Amino acid sequence: MSTDRTQHLRDRVRELMPQVRADLEALTRIPSVSLDSFDQANVDASATAVADLLRAEGLEVEIVSEGGRPAVIGRLAAPDAPTVTLYAHHDVQPPGDDADWDTPPFEPTERDGRLYGRGAADDKAGVMAHLAAIRAHDGRPPVGVNLFVEGEEEIGSDSLATILERHGERLRADAIVLADSTNWEVGVPALTTTLRGMIRVVVKVSTLDHAIHSGMYGGAVPDAITALIRVLASLHDADGNVAVQGLSQGLAADLDYDEARLRAESGLLDDVSPIGSDSILSRLWTKPSITTIGFDAPSVDTASNTLVPTARAKVSMRIAADESPRHAFELLRDHLQAAAPWGARVEITLDDEGAGFAADAQGPVYDVARSSFRDAWDGQEPVDIGVGGSIPFVAAFAEKFPDAAILVTGVEDPDSRAHGANESLHLAEFERVCLAEALLLERMGAADE
Structure with missing residues (x-):
């Protein structure tokens, strides 16, 4: 690819950015939270808005819903050229407490070069990065393009699976770009090559058939909350490593990531120590982790002096990329049941599961992607990273399209705070993401000539 063509796309993306940003802000204003307890008319409106944006660029568009939230499929045919499928999602996480936000979550606001708002980074910026790449080619990229924008990734x-079964042939491609991950840091692009899988369970512990007076029976009769706490405490050893036996684990790439960076990015309090052993990145990316994410028991403000008969907790376990989710669930279930003190009854319900992903990130498509990143970031070499979070749809695409090169990219950086209050997008990095994808489409077409 000539230097002149690279510069042309660079100039074109820069020219397009004001409108790309305006369209991103319009999408961000739609509170498209896909959780059942929120108004799903907003998710429908978000799908319609995405479809309108795609049609405006000349794509053949259909909104599909197979028992879930609406997804948008757009297509640009290019006979006798490679095809690239571009993925993003238009649904977002709940905003949480508005008081935790410095500005309203659904009113995009710029501060210090970042655009704040729920979905501004995760993942409506992914939608707009794809559209920006198409616009950079004036709606006629040198490859066929399938654009798939999901509506329920956050739930x-x-x-x-049903969408891929019924509409998958319309998404078949030589390369699939899944824009829902992160870069290593501002100024350093990354390809995500491993993702942990996940298991989520609900643990119910029972010790009594009804609540009883804690003064009259305490000391002889166990309460369910204490029993549940002991069960949960058994999940880690003294150093904070996962104590469930038999789980797979690996070592992460040797990148520079120290405790100071972990503290800065996570908000770990000064007197609180990190947990686990091995390198920090192995703990974050390739080893299993277990977190208690919810607890059902009487609140402090409403508690009475009684022995509670039943208590529940929701437990999230992240597993190595090559671990079978079902096998991991069985190991976790057996551990929890064996840890029950005093004969307490323990019931384990599988709430959700998702497979991990590991890419063999070699070959011509990955070479093209890395060169596109390098040029978009002014010569900065991209790095391969893992992500400790789980993105089950990546494994679904890899299973459906085993011959396609899977590129997991993203618009986020460590300060984006996706899912948290004050989620934001670094605007200068976003422009580089848009340019990198425009270059990728150009070079995928040129590689076939």
Whole structure:
């Protein structure tokens, strides 16, 4: 690819950015939270807005819903050229407490070069990065393009399998770009090559058939909350490593990531120590982790002096990329049941599961991607990273399209705070993401000539 053509696309993306940003802000203003307890008319409106944007660029568009939230499929044909499928999602996480935000979550606001708002980074910026790349080619990229914008990624992609089964042939491609991950840091692009899988369970512990007076029976009769706490405490050893036996684990790439960076990015309090052993990145990316993410028991403000008969907790376990989710669930279930003190009854319910992903990130498509990143970031070499979070749809695409090169990219950086209050997008990095994808489409077409 000539230097002149690279510069042309660089100039074109820069020219397009004001409108790309305006369209991103319009999408961000739609509170498209896919959780059942929120108004799903907003998710419908978001799908319609995405479809309108795609049609405006000349794509053949259909909104599909297979028992779940609406997804948008757009297509640009290019006979006798490679085809690239571009993925993003238009649904977002709940905003949480508005008081935790410095500005309203659905009113995009710029501060210090970042655009704040729920979905501004995760993942409506992914939608707009794809559109920016198409616009940079004036709607006629030198490859065929399938654009798939999901509407329920934030609630587990339950209908994705059906969508892929019924509409998958329309998404078949030589390369699939899944824009829902992160870069290593501002100024350093990354390809995500491993993702942990996940298991989520609900643990119910029972010790009594009804609540009883704690003064009259305490000391002889166990309460369910204490029993549950002991069960949960058994999940880690004294150093904070996962104590469930038999789980797979690996070592992460040797990148520079120290405790100071972990503290800065996570908000770990000064007197609180990190947990686990091995390198920090191995703990974050390739080893299993277990977190208690919810607890059902009487609140402090409403508690009475009684022995509680039943208590529940929701437990999230991240597993190595090559671990079978079902096998991991069985190991976790057996551990929890064996840890029950005093004969307490323990019931384990599988709430959700998702497979991990590991890419063999070699070959011509990955070479093209890395060169596109390098040029978009002014010569900065991209790095291969893992992500400790789980993105089950990546494994679904890899299973459906085993011959396609899977590129997991993203618009986020360590300060984006996806899912948290004050989620934001670094605007200068976003422009580089848009340019990198425009270059990728150009070079995928040129590689076939």
